[in-house]
Amino acid sequence: GAGVxxxxxxKVTEKGKYVExxxxxxxxxxxxxxxxxxxxQGPEFLIYFQGTGAADDSGxxxxxxxxxxxxxxxxxxxxxxxxxxDSAMYLCASSLTGQGFNEQFxxxxxRLTVL
Amino acid sequence: GxxxxxxxxxxxxxxxxxxxxxxxxxxxxxxxxxxxxxxGAGLQLLTYIFSNMDMKQDQRxxxxxxxxxxxxxxxxxxxxxxxxxxxxxxxxxxxxxxxxIFGQGTTLQVKP
Numbered sequence: 475g476a477g478v479x480x481x482x483x484x485k486v487t488e489k490g491k492y493v494e495x496x497x498x499x500x501x502x503x504x505x506x507x508x509x510x511x512x513x514x515q516g517p518e519f520l521i522y523f524q525g526t527g528a529a530d531d532s533g534x535x536x537x538x539x540x541x542x543x544x545x546x547x548x549x550x551x552x553x554x555x556x557x558x559x560d561s562a563m564y565l566c567a568s569s570l571t572g573q574g575f576n577e578q579f580x581x582x583x584x585r586l587t588v589l
Numbered sequence: 590g591x592x593x594x595x596x597x598x599x600x601x602x603x604x605x606x607x608x609x610x611x612x613x614x615x616x617x618x619x620x621x622x623x624x625x626x627x628x629g630a631g632l633q634l635l636t637y638i639f640s641n642m643d644m645k646q647d648q649r650x651x652x653x654x655x656x657x658x659x660x661x662x663x664x665x666x667x668x669x670x671x672x673x674x675x676x677x678x679x680x681x682x683x684x685x686x687x688x689x690i691f692g693q694g695t696t697l698q699v700k701p
Contacts, residue, residue: 516691
């Protein structure tokens with residue numbers, strides 16, 4: 475079956491611009507996670523959705539970052555007034571549930587470059 | 590909060606065993622995971638261990654967990670060039686939301 479997909483695969487933008495990154499999880503997965511991975515580092519948690527609601531947004535670095543999942547499936551990560559420090563690989567993952575043993579299936583990521 | 594530490598680089602010859610180590614600070618994670626990341630590919634779950642186990646074997650992979658020392662290791666037997674990748678250990682820490690806390694990754698280089 476289809477895995478987690480993310481679009482675009484690459485996004486280059488200018489400082490100060492607004493960007494949207496999209497994640498299509500595996501069908502039927504209720505849990506969805508966003509992570510950010512800088513070069514040479516492990517993924518860093520941003521936000522977790524259970525269904526349509528953000529159950530844990532403690533990893534969002536500041537109020538320029540926002541994410542939605544209006545119908546409990548596709549999710550969009552939105553970054554306002556982008557800064558050069560936002561440049562990273564943004565990873566999305568989904569899992570069947572968010573509790574207990576929890577295999578998270580990762581998408582290929584969106585590489586964001588802020589010039 | 591949780592902190593997960595890994596050595597950054599390991600180089601082995603094809604056919605040798607590889608051992609990748611990880612230490613963590615928060616012992617409340619029910620499960621601990623090993624993920625593999627290859628260039629151009631997404632993170633892939635390799636194996637996991639339940640926190641009340643000391644060891645888990647899965648074909649060429651052996652996971653050892655020392656809860657007293659908060660130390661996790663991944664042993665790959667008969668390492669192949671296709672095993673070259675970045676390996677991440679991860680746990681949930683004290684979170685009950687399922688979010689994963691990753692180490693910074695160990696790059697495994699397998700020489701023919």
